[in-house]
Amino acid sequence: xxxxxxxxxxxxxxxxxxxxxxxxxxxxxxxxxxxxxxxxxxxxxxxxxxxxxxxxxxxxxxxxxxxxxxxxxxxxxxxxxxxxxxxxxxxxxxxxxxxxxxxxxxxxxxxxxxxxxxxxxxxxxxxxxxxxxxxxxxxxxxxxxxxxxxxxxxxxxxxxxxxxxxxxxxxxxxxxxxxxxxxxxxxx
Amino acid sequence: xxxxxxxxxxxxxxxxxxxxxxxxxxxxxxxxxxxxxxxxxxxxxxxxxxxxxxxxxxxxxxxxxxxxxxxxxxxxxxxxxxxxxxxxxxxxxxxxxxxxxxxxxxxxxxxxxxxxxxxxxxxxxxxxxxxxxxxxxxxxxxxxxxxxxxxxxxxxxxxxxxxxxxxxxxxxxxxxxxxxxxxxxxxxxxxxxxxxxxxxxxxxxxxxxxxxxxxxxxxxxxxxxxxxxxxxxxxxxxxxxxxxxxxxxxxxxxxxxxxxxxxxxxxxxxxxxxxxxxxxxxxxxxxxxxxxxxxxxxxxxxxxxxxxxxxxxxxxxxxxxxxxxxxxxxxxxxxxxxxxxxxxxxxxxxxxxxxxxxxxxxxxxxxxxxxxxxx
Numbered sequence: 001x002x003x004x005x006x007x008x009x010x011x012x013x014x015x016x017x018x019x020x021x022x023x024x025x026x027x028x029x030x031x032x033x034x035x036x037x038x039x040x041x042x043x044x045x046x047x048x049x050x051x052x053x054x055x056x057x058x059x060x061x062x063x064x065x066x067x068x069x070x071x072x073x074x075x076x077x078x079x080x081x082x083x084x085x086x087x088x089x090x091x092x093x094x095x096x097x098x099x100x101x102x103x104x105x106x107x108x109x110x111x112x113x114x115x116x117x118x119x120x121x122x123x124x125x126x127x128x129x130x131x132x133x134x135x136x137x138x139x140x141x142x143x144x145x146x147x148x149x150x151x152x153x154x155x156x157x158x159x160x161x162x163x164x165x166x167x168x169x170x171x172x173x174x175x176x177x178x179x180x181x182x183x184x185x186x187x188x
Numbered sequence: 189x190x191x192x193x194x195x196x197x198x199x200x201x202x203x204x205x206x207x208x209x210x211x212x213x214x215x216x217x218x219x220x221x222x223x224x225x226x227x228x229x230x231x232x233x234x235x236x237x238x239x240x241x242x243x244x245x246x247x248x249x250x251x252x253x254x255x256x257x258x259x260x261x262x263x264x265x266x267x268x269x270x271x272x273x274x275x276x277x278x279x280x281x282x283x284x285x286x287x288x289x290x291x292x293x294x295x296x297x298x299x300x301x302x303x304x305x306x307x308x309x310x311x312x313x314x315x316x317x318x319x320x321x322x323x324x325x326x327x328x329x330x331x332x333x334x335x336x337x338x339x340x341x342x343x344x345x346x347x348x349x350x351x352x353x354x355x356x357x358x359x360x361x362x363x364x365x366x367x368x369x370x371x372x373x374x375x376x377x378x379x380x381x382x383x384x385x386x387x388x389x390x391x392x393x394x395x396x397x398x399x400x401x402x403x404x405x406x407x408x409x410x411x412x413x414x415x416x417x418x419x420x421x422x423x424x425x426x427x428x429x430x431x432x433x434x435x436x437x438x439x440x441x442x443x444x445x446x447x448x449x450x451x452x453x454x455x456x457x458x459x460x461x462x463x464x465x466x467x468x469x470x471x472x473x474x475x476x477x478x479x480x481x482x483x484x485x486x487x488x489x490x491x492x493x494x495x496x497x498x499x500x501x502x503x504x505x506x507x508x509x510x511x512x513x514x515x516x517x518x519x520x521x522x523x524x525x526x527x528x529x530x531x532x533x534x535x536x537x538x539x540x541x542x543x544x545x546x547x548x549x550x551x552x553x554x555x556x557x558x559x560x561x562x563x
Contacts, residue, residue, distance in 0.1 A: 017251060026255045030265040052252045059248050117241070124242040143236070144243045169193040176235055 127178035135171035322481030360561035364483035365446040373416035377484035446485030447559035492541025
């Protein structure tokens with residue numbers, strides 16, 4: 001299969017959160033996934049969820065750096081979407097898919113990987129939501145927006161950077177506890 | 189805790205590479221000799237990675253959603269709008285059996301429940317519960333009558349040929365209490381207070397009688413709303429209390445203001461049970477001094493929120509007084525607002541009494557509590 005230069009550029013763009021690249025992949029692949037879902041007992045909302053999850057799988061793959069796609073983007077997204085939808089249908093005891101797209105690859109490894117990450121994402125989301133304010137904003141400011149401590153201390157009304165730092169660590173300890181308590185339960 | 193934070197701080201500086209080379213060597217030594225520190229480094233590295241990944245995916249999800257909306261608007265992907273009808277039919281086909289079964293179960297349950305409720309409902313508690321409507325002492329009216337007779341005699345003397353026909357003064361025979369719902373002159377009271385009334389007047393804190401008429405009444409919930417029609421009525425200002433949409437808690441301190449006699453009377457007590465007579469869920473049981481004439485009195489909590497209307501007491505039990513839950517006042521108000529003539533009737537959603545002491549609260553509220561007199 002010809003590793004299209006255009007496709008390579010798209011994947012590179014995707015790994016850098018480039019809006020144009022994401023839009024282009026979205027536009028070229030959404031309809032075919034939606035058709036699959038709708039022809040198989042799904043709604044347009046289901047289609048959106050499934051497609052976006054497949055996009056995340058692709059995103060995670062290109063993020064990992066060493067990734068090389070050995071099929072077309074379309075085939076990859078279709079295969080992953082199909083797999084995700086099949087799994088959802090299995091929960092409702094329906095198995096047979098009516099489908100139009102032929103090209104497919106095996107995505108077992110990808111799915112296993114993705115499910116693990118997806119679980120972790122859910123746990124972090126839950127931990128963050130249970131953390132409460134001001135801890136959540138404080139940690140986001142430091143670890144995600146990478147603002148410096150002086151700045152944060154001023155923004156959150158702490159008397160000095162040292163105070164803000166102590167508070168930040170206390171919050172971090174709590175967040176870690178919330179996260180790992182789920183993590184350990186999960187792995188049991 | 190402080191120890192933990194120090195360690196965590198060191199670990200974080202180590203991971204992010206903020207340590208000086210000396211520090212780094214020292215820390216690596218520590219890491220080798222102390223497995224706990226080593227474990228913390230591994231765990232924290234993993235955790236920071238998790239946080240970063242969480243953030244990346246979260247942002248990516250937002251980006252995807254933006255794109256979805258954008259592309260759907262432009263029509264570059266098949267937007268979900270066109271699926272509207274198909275979805276309904278599809279859902280209908282998918283769930284019609286379930287729906288049919290659910291509907292029949294619901295039907296059977298509804299019939300059974302209504303049969304059960306019908307056979308077990310206590311009916312109207314007629315004897316044991318006494319509505320606290322007051323038979324007005326007639327002394328003042330009698331005096332007025334005497335005056336009236338005197339006047340008539342004088343008139344008769346003055347003009348013997350003509351028989352003077354005067355509109356007879358109305359003798360109000362019974363009464364209760366009511367309080368303003370809307371300072372435009374809307375008063376809420378018990379339905380039993382104004383039952384079978386020919387004339388209704390409300391008397392304000394200064395003893396002035398004002399004519400009023402019933403604009404809403406609900407016998408089952410025992411709630412009525414009156415409107416003061418008298419031109420002499422002047423709004424006493426904005427209402428200081430609010431009406432709470434849900435019930436209070438057992439043991440919550442409460443107080444009431446009412447007209448068991450010609451002067452306003454204060455009483456205090458507590459909420460003693462969440463249901464009323466015979467488990468009636470429309471009302472709650474309170475312990476507060478109550479006499480005839482207290483019907484329709486507001487029951488307030490310490491914040492100055494009305495949690496109920498005093499309505500009745502149980503004759504066969506000592507100190508059991510019942511109040512209708514305040515949410516039925518709000519329900520009644522909602523019903524009333526459906527009539528376009530009354531759609532502007534409003535009650536304040538928050539109290540201004542919170543935090544002020546009881547004497548201040550009572551002082552403010554007493555201008556908004558009226559004696560309801562009925563002929």
